Amino acid sequence: MSVRARAVAFVLRHSLKRVLAHADSVAMLRGALASGPYRVPGDVYREAGNVAGVAGEWMLPCGGVRRGTLLYLHGGGYFACSPRTHRPYSCYFARCGWRVFVPDYRRAPEHTFPTPIEDAQTVLSGLAAEVDISRRLVIAGDSAGGGLALALMVAERDAGRPLPAGAALFSPWTDLTVSGGSVEQNRRRCAMFTGDILRRGAALYLDGADPGNPLASPLYADLAGLPPLLIHVSEHETLRDDGLRLAERAEAAGVPAFVRLWSGVPHVWQILYPFIPEGRESLAQAAGFLEGQLRH
Numbered sequence: 001m002s003v004r005a006r007a008v009a010f011v012l013r014h015s016l017k018r019v020l021a022h023a024d025s026v027a028m029l030r031g032a033l034a035s036g037p038y039r040v041p042g043d044v045y046r047e048a049g050n051v052a053g054v055a056g057e058w059m060l061p062c063g064g065v066r067r068g069t070l071l072y073l074h075g076g077g078y079f080a081c082s083p084r085t086h087r088p089y090s091c092y093f094a095r096c097g098w099r100v101f102v103p104d105y106r107r108a109p110e111h112t113f114p115t116p117i118e119d120a121q122t123v124l125s126g127l128a129a130e131v132d133i134s135r136r137l138v139i140a141g142d143s144a145g146g147g148l149a150l151a152l153m154v155a156e157r158d159a160g161r162p163l164p165a166g167a168a169l170f171s172p173w174t175d176l177t178v179s180g181g182s183v184e185q186n187r188r189r190c191a192m193f194t195g196d197i198l199r200r201g202a203a204l205y206l207d208g209a210d211p212g213n214p215l216a217s218p219l220y221a222d223l224a225g226l227p228p229l230l231i232h233v234s235e236h237e238t239l240r241d242d243g244l245r246l247a248e249r250a251e252a253a254g255v256p257a258f259v260r261l262w263s264g265v266p267h268v269w270q271i272l273y274p275f276i277p278e279g280r281e282s283l284a285q286a287a288g289f290l291e292g293q294l295r296h
Contacts, residue, residue: 052126146172
């Protein structure tokens with residue numbers, strides 16, 4: 001664990017985590033998770049756009065696309081954040097040569113389960129008109145966006161449609177029943193969440209729907225036939241077991257799953273890659289993994 005990662009985790013644990021625990025409105029929760037300004041680097045071109053009617057943001061490498069198309073689904077508990085807050089991810093992958101689209105999918109409590117999945121399906125369908133999804137498109141997501149990416153692939157497989165070539169999932173939230181052992185084991189150590197915070201986010205998104213529904217909690221879905229998965233989780237976060245159990249279930253279903261457990265870093269530490277070396281290392285591994293899944 002780097003000194004910088006340790007320092008960031010300490011600050012988050014004593015600031016953001018407390019704000020999230022005591023926020024008494026969705027507006028306060030959203031405000032707490034809204035990141036500061038991130039300057040798009042000069043070698044990346046940003047373009048507002050939409051795919052099949054779903055608004056979002058393109059990030060394109062100024063030097064030309066060298067890899068393929070990446071659909072990135074941002075986190076935020078299904079109720080917060082946006083393509084803007086997650087520009088560190090989209091810009092990083094664009095600088096690696098990817099053509100990146102981040103949809104501004106509809107969020108709770110105004111739009112509840114399964115609306116984000118439907119938006120993601122619409123986007124994937126629109127991209128299918130432009131690229132060979134199974135050969136030239138990959139998917140990535142963090143936290144709720146990681147769970148959304150997994151639910152999207154399950155839904156598309158069930159519909160008999162082609163799937164992305166591979167997926168990179170950063171601290172994916174895969175179990176909205178909030179039953180993983182790490183929820184209690186890491187209650188104090190997690191830099192961002194407690195079980196109560198997770199359960200509140202799940203309730204906003206589900207609006208009374210069954211948290212065990214395989215599309216709400218894709219940990220419990222039949223994972224057979226999904227593409228290879230890269231899963232990065234922190235040893236000290238509440239969502240640790242969401243990722244580790246996913247890897248176990250994927251392997252049992254015959255899906256290649258490459259999981260790495262990182263020590264000491266906070267939840268979705270990759271978004272802080274300009275400051276945390278573990279963030280740069282994780283994203284570099286993900287970019288290499290995703291490129292390796294493309295079939296030329």
